Amino acid sequence: xxxxxxxxxxxxxxxxxxxxxxxxxxxxxxxxxxxxxxxxxxxxxxxxxxxxxxxxxxxxxxxxxxxxxxxxxxxxxxxxxxxxxxxxxxxxxxx
Amino acid sequence: xxxxxxxxxxxxxxxxxxxxxxxxxxxxxxxxxxxxxxxxxxxxxxxxxxxxxxxxxxxxxxxxxxxxxxxxxxxxxxxxxxxxxxxxxxxxxxxxxxxxxxxxxxxxxxxxxxxxxxxxxxxxxxxxxxxxxxxxxxxxxxxxxxxxxxxxxxxxxxxxxxxxxxxxxxxxxxx
Numbered sequence: 001x002x003x004x005x006x007x008x009x010x011x012x013x014x015x016x017x018x019x020x021x022x023x024x025x026x027x028x029x030x031x032x033x034x035x036x037x038x039x040x041x042x043x044x045x046x047x048x049x050x051x052x053x054x055x056x057x058x059x060x061x062x063x064x065x066x067x068x069x070x071x072x073x074x075x076x077x078x079x080x081x082x083x084x085x086x087x088x089x090x091x092x093x094x095x
Numbered sequence: 096x097x098x099x100x101x102x103x104x105x106x107x108x109x110x111x112x113x114x115x116x117x118x119x120x121x122x123x124x125x126x127x128x129x130x131x132x133x134x135x136x137x138x139x140x141x142x143x144x145x146x147x148x149x150x151x152x153x154x155x156x157x158x159x160x161x162x163x164x165x166x167x168x169x170x171x172x173x174x175x176x177x178x179x180x181x182x183x184x185x186x187x188x189x190x191x192x193x194x195x196x197x198x199x200x201x202x203x204x205x206x207x208x209x210x211x212x213x214x215x216x217x218x219x220x221x222x223x224x225x226x227x228x229x230x231x232x233x234x235x236x237x238x239x240x241x242x243x244x245x246x247x248x249x250x251x252x253x254x255x256x257x258x259x260x261x262x263x264x265x266x267x268x269x270x
Contacts, residue, residue: 019097019135021123027107027133036109037136038143038168045140069167085123087132 005049005062008080013045015084020044026088033093039068043076044086050075061089097121097135105136109167110243111160114146114264117246137247142262143168144216146243149264151206151213152222155235159193165209166191180204199232206230219248219261239269 012018020041022030030040043066051063064076073094079087103120104113121135136142147168150161157165166176173191177184182201189195210224245264 019121019123019137020139021133021135022107023133030107035107036143036164036167037105037107038109038139041139069170071172081126085126085135 002049002052002062005052005080008082009044009049009062009064009086012080012082012084012086017084019085021085021087023087023089026090029091033074033091035068035074035091039074040076040088040091042066043068043074044078047076053077065094096124096126096129098124100134103134103136108143108146109164110146111158112240114243114245116142117244119245119247119262137260138262141217141219142245144213145220145245145262145264147209148213148217148220148222149243149266150241151209151227152230153241153266153268154230154233155241155268156199156202156232157205158240159191162187162205163191165205169209169212176205176208179208202232203227203230217262219263221248221263236269241269242267
């Protein structure tokens with residue numbers, strides 16, 4: 001787990017003006033996996049950053065691990081935009 | 096940058112039909128590139144709780160998908176909810192998959208459990224928890240689903256001397 005990034009994520013999601021934005025790709029994956037928006041938001045608020053990636057464009061993304069409402073593991077890939085925004089790039093079902 | 100949309104049909108609520116958001120969803124553009132990133136919905140967890148609460152007060156029987164949605168918003172597994180309302184978990188599973196119809200008592204028991212669990216998570220809801228007791232069911236037209244409209248409402252936070260916003264939902268039944 002990346003503690004520093006997880007702490008930064010908490011600061012973003014606890015902001016009173018926090019906004020989670022879904023890209024079209026993320027929306028497609030969520031529909032495919034039968035995941036609701038509130039479940040993904042919950043993962044961002046309570047989950048842990050388990051991987052950091054740097055895309056070719058120079059954009060840093062964080063992979064956040066958590067569980068859906070049925071207890072199944074999911075990972076949410078975000079582009080963090082401090083102080084109060086996270087763009088969900090994609091969602092992955094694990095296992 | 097954000098732009099508030101007059102009307103937005105949210106398809107990722109966890110229900111088999113969209114929920115209509117009035118003057119609440121925001122189209123968001125990237126702060127540096129100016130590119131449209133997508134749509135943001137404030138407080139999605141509270142929104143889901145407000146919608147689930149509104150469904151609990153709907154005077155027609157719940158469909159399987161609606162029961163499953165309410166359970167997921169409650170944050171309970173099928174076994175946990177079944178145990179809470181003294182129902183066999185296999186019965187709840189069949190109900191959620193529209194393979195079994197349960198009695199009105201079971202339908203109401205699930206709603207009561209949900210209202211108790213969710214009322215504090217949707218503080219801006221205008222529904223009164225005590226009204227669930229007097230709820231009487233009317234027939235639901237075949238293959239119909241309700242229209243759920245949701246809007247943001249403001250209330251004064253006296254301690255913080257500021258306005259706080261929350262979600263209020265209304266279920267409109269098909270004619």
